[in-house]
Amino acid sequence: MSSVALRGYTVLRAGRASFLLHRRSAFVATGLLLALAVTVVASLCLGESTVSPAEVVKVVLGQPSAHQLVVGEFRLPRVVVGLLVGTALGLAGALIQTVARNPLASPDVVGVSWGATATVVGLMAYGVVGSTGQVPYAAVAGGLVAGLLVYALAWRRGLHAQRFVLIGIGISVALSSLTSVFLTKGDGFQAQAAKVWMTGSLNGSGYDQAGWLARVLLAAVPVALWAARAQRSISFDDTTAVGLGLRLDRIRLGMALLGIVLASCAAGAAGPVDFVALMAPQIALRLARSAQIPLLCSALTGALVVVLADLLARRLLAPTELPVGVVTGLVGAPYLMWLLVRSRRGGS
Amino acid sequence: MPDHLVPAAPAPAGPAPDHRLEARGLTLAYEARTVAEGLDLRIPDGRVTVIVGPNACGKSTLLRALGRLLKPVRGAVLLDGAELARIPTKRIAQRIGLLPQSPTAPEGISVADLVSRGRQPHQSWWQQWSAEDEEAVAEALERTSTAELAERSVDELSGGQRQRAWIAMALAQGTDILLLDEPTTFLDIAHQVEVLDLVRRLNVERGRTVVAVLHDLNQAARYADHLVAMRDGRIVAQGAPGEVVTAELVREVFGLDSVVVPDPVTGTPLVVPGSPWAVKADA
Numbered sequence: 001m002s003s004v005a006l007r008g009y010t011v012l013r014a015g016r017a018s019f020l021l022h023r024r025s026a027f028v029a030t031g032l033l034l035a036l037a038v039t040v041v042a043s044l045c046l047g048e049s050t051v052s053p054a055e056v057v058k059v060v061l062g063q064p065s066a067h068q069l070v071v072g073e074f075r076l077p078r079v080v081v082g083l084l085v086g087t088a089l090g091l092a093g094a095l096i097q098t099v100a101r102n103p104l105a106s107p108d109v110v111g112v113s114w115g116a117t118a119t120v121v122g123l124m125a126y127g128v129v130g131s132t133g134q135v136p137y138a139a140v141a142g143g144l145v146a147g148l149l150v151y152a153l154a155w156r157r158g159l160h161a162q163r164f165v166l167i168g169i170g171i172s173v174a175l176s177s178l179t180s181v182f183l184t185k186g187d188g189f190q191a192q193a194a195k196v197w198m199t200g201s202l203n204g205s206g207y208d209q210a211g212w213l214a215r216v217l218l219a220a221v222p223v224a225l226w227a228a229r230a231q232r233s234i235s236f237d238d239t240t241a242v243g244l245g246l247r248l249d250r251i252r253l254g255m256a257l258l259g260i261v262l263a264s265c266a267a268g269a270a271g272p273v274d275f276v277a278l279m280a281p282q283i284a285l286r287l288a289r290s291a292q293i294p295l296l297c298s299a300l301t302g303a304l305v306v307v308l309a310d311l312l313a314r315r316l317l318a319p320t321e322l323p324v325g326v327v328t329g330l331v332g333a334p335y336l337m338w339l340l341v342r343s344r345r346g347g348s
Numbered sequence: 349m350p351d352h353l354v355p356a357a358p359a360p361a362g363p364a365p366d367h368r369l370e371a372r373g374l375t376l377a378y379e380a381r382t383v384a385e386g387l388d389l390r391i392p393d394g395r396v397t398v399i400v401g402p403n404a405c406g407k408s409t410l411l412r413a414l415g416r417l418l419k420p421v422r423g424a425v426l427l428d429g430a431e432l433a434r435i436p437t438k439r440i441a442q443r444i445g446l447l448p449q450s451p452t453a454p455e456g457i458s459v460a461d462l463v464s465r466g467r468q469p470h471q472s473w474w475q476q477w478s479a480e481d482e483e484a485v486a487e488a489l490e491r492t493s494t495a496e497l498a499e500r501s502v503d504e505l506s507g508g509q510r511q512r513a514w515i516a517m518a519l520a521q522g523t524d525i526l527l528l529d530e531p532t533t534f535l536d537i538a539h540q541v542e543v544l545d546l547v548r549r550l551n552v553e554r555g556r557t558v559v560a561v562l563h564d565l566n567q568a569a570r571y572a573d574h575l576v577a578m579r580d581g582r583i584v585a586q587g588a589p590g591e592v593v594t595a596e597l598v599r600e601v602f603g604l605d606s607v608v609v610p611d612p613v614t615g616t617p618l619v620v621p622g623s624p625w626a627v628k629a630d631a
Contacts, residue, residue: 007460007499011477020476157379226473233468239448242417244521245441245469291457 025288032300043311081205082307084213088266090302093277095259106278107263110168114175115146116267124194125186136268143264200273200325209269235292273325279332286339373423383409384581396558398568401578415446441469445523460498466520488520508539528560569616593617
C-alpha cells in the first residue's frame with residue numbers, strides 16, 4: 001500500500017494486527033547487526049595469538065577446536081559481557097534522553113553512574129567489599145538509589161524534564177566529590193583497586209556477570225516495546241502528548257525506571273563505562289533519521305561501540321591493556337561529532 | 349437550550365444531547381494560587397464557543413481544565429455526563445482534541461508523519477495502522493490544504509502553514525470536540541484569518557464543536573456562535589456575540605472605554621477603542 005501519510009514506514013499486517021515499521025530504522029538496525037557480527041568475530045580472532053575466523057566460528061558454535069581455551073574461555077566471555085553492557089547502556093541512554101527530552105541527559109548525567117561509583121569506591125576503599133563478588137550488587141544498589149533520588153527530587157506536579165537534568169548534574173557532582181574523599185581517605189591498596197574499577201573495564205569479566213545482565217535485558221524487552229510505541233507521542237510537548245491519550249506520568253516513570261535499572265546493572269558488570277549511553281542514542285538517531293530516538297538502533301549502537309572499544313583497548317597498546325571506559329570516548333566521540341557537523345539541520 | 353440538569357451528583361452517562369461538555373462549580377488553582385472559582389459553563393454542541401478576557405483572567409486555565417490537563421480543586425468537568433477525571437485519558441482523546449498555544453514537534457518530523465500521529469488514540473499496541481487511519485489522515489491533510497506540504501519538514505514551514513499542519517493533526521484525531529488555545533497568537537493578520545476561517549469551515553462542514561481561547565475581541569465576535577467573557581477567574585457574560593458585546597461589557601471586562609459599532613462586513617459587534625492613544629495609533 002503506498003500512502004502519503006506513511007512515507008518512510010512499512011505496515012506489517014497479520015490478520016487484524018498491524019505494525020508500523022520505520023524502514024530506515026530497520027535498515028540501520030540490520031547494518032548495525034552485521035557490523036556487530038564482524039566486530040565480535042574480529043574481537044575473538046585478535047589477541048596475543050591470532051585465531052582464524054573459521055576456528056572462532058567453530059568455538060562459538062560449540063564444536064571441538066584447538067582454540068577452545070583462548071577463544072572460548074578467555075575472549076568469548078569478555079566479548080559477551082561487552083555486548084550486554086553496551087546494549088544496556090545504549091538502551092538506557094535512549095530511554096533517559098527521551099524522558100528528559102535532552103540529548104545531554106544520560107545515566108552518566110542523571111546520577112546513576114556516580115551513584116554506582118561512589119558506593120563501590122566507598123565500600124572498597126574501606127575494605128567492606130573485595131574487588132569482586134559483591135561489587136556488582138553494590139554498584140547496582142548505588143546506581144538505583146542515586147537515580148531514583150534524582151527522579152524524585154525532579155518531581156513537581158509531574159516530572160519536569162529540565163529539573164531532572166539539573167538535579168542530576170548536582171547530585172553527580174556531589175557524588176564525585178564524595179568519591180574523591182573515599183579515594184584519598186581510604187586504605188591505599190584498596191583505593192588503588194577501586195580506581196581501576198572506576199575506569200570501567202571488561203578485563204576479567206566472565207559469565208557470572210553475563211548471566212544476570214542477560215536476564216535483566218530479557219526482562220526489559222517487553223517494557224522497551226511498550227515504550228517504543230509511547231515514543232510516538234511522548235516526543236511532543238506535554239499538552240499534546242496528554243491530548244493524544246498518553247498517560248504521561250506513568251510512561252515517563254516506567255521509561256526512566258528501566259533506564260536507571262539498565263544503567264545500574266551495566267555499571268555493576270563493568271564499572272562506569274563513560275559516554276556510551278550519551279552518544280549511542282544520538283548516533284542511532286542520526287543514522288536512522290527518525291523523529292524520535294530509535295530504541296533498538298540505540299541498543300545495537302551501544303553494543304557496537306563497547307565491543308569495538310574493548311577490542312581497541314586490548315590491542316592498541318598491546319601488550320598493555322587499557323580499560324574499555326578509556327577508549328569508548330576515543331571511538332565514539334569523533335564519530336558523533338562527525339555526524340553532528342555533517343547533518344547540520346536544514347543545511348542539506 | 350434546555351434548563352440546567354438537576355445538580356444531583358454527576359449523572360451516569362445521562363443523555364445530554366446539546367451539551368456534551370460541561371463544567372460545574374469548577375474551582376481551579378495552580379499550587380496554592382486560585383485562578384478561577386465556581387465556574388459553570390456548558391459548551392453548546394456543534395457550535396464555536398470562544399472564551400475571551402484580559403490576560404491572566406483564567407481563560408486558558410479553564411480550557412486546560414476542559415481538556416483534563418488541570419485537575420479541578422472543586423467541581424467537575426463532565427463529558428457526556430461522566431466526570432472527566434474518571435474517564436481513561438485515551439477514551440477522552442477519542443472525543444476531545446487539543447491544540448496548545450505553542451505545540452512542539454520532534455525535530456525534522458514531516459507534516460504527514462505529524463498528522464498521522466493524531467491517530468494514536470485509535471490505535472493500540474497490536475493495531476498500529478488501519479485503513480481508517482489512512483483515510484482520516486488523507487482527509488485531514490486535504491481539508492487543511494496541507495496535502496501539498498505532506499513531505500515537508502514541520503520545522504521549515506511558515507507560521508500559518510505550521511498551524512494548519514497542527515490543526516490537521518487534531519483533525520485526524522477524529523474527535524467531535526476541539527479545544528484550541530489561542531490558535532492565532534503568533535500569526536500575522538492574513539494567517540490569523542486563514543486559520544479562523546479553517547476552524548469555522550470545520551465546524552460548519554463537519555459539525556465539530558470548537559472551544560477556542562482568543563485574544564482579539566473582534567475576531568471572537570466574528571467567529572463565535574457563543575461568546576464567554578471572563579475576568580478575574582469568573583464568567584462575566586456569555587451568549588451570542590451580538591447580545592453580549594457592548595461598550596459596558598468591554599469596560600467591565602477589559603477596563604477599556606470603547607465604541608461598539610456593527611462590523612461593516614459581517615454585522616457582528618466591532619469594538620473600537622475610545623481613547624485617543626488608540627486612535628492615534630490606528631487611524
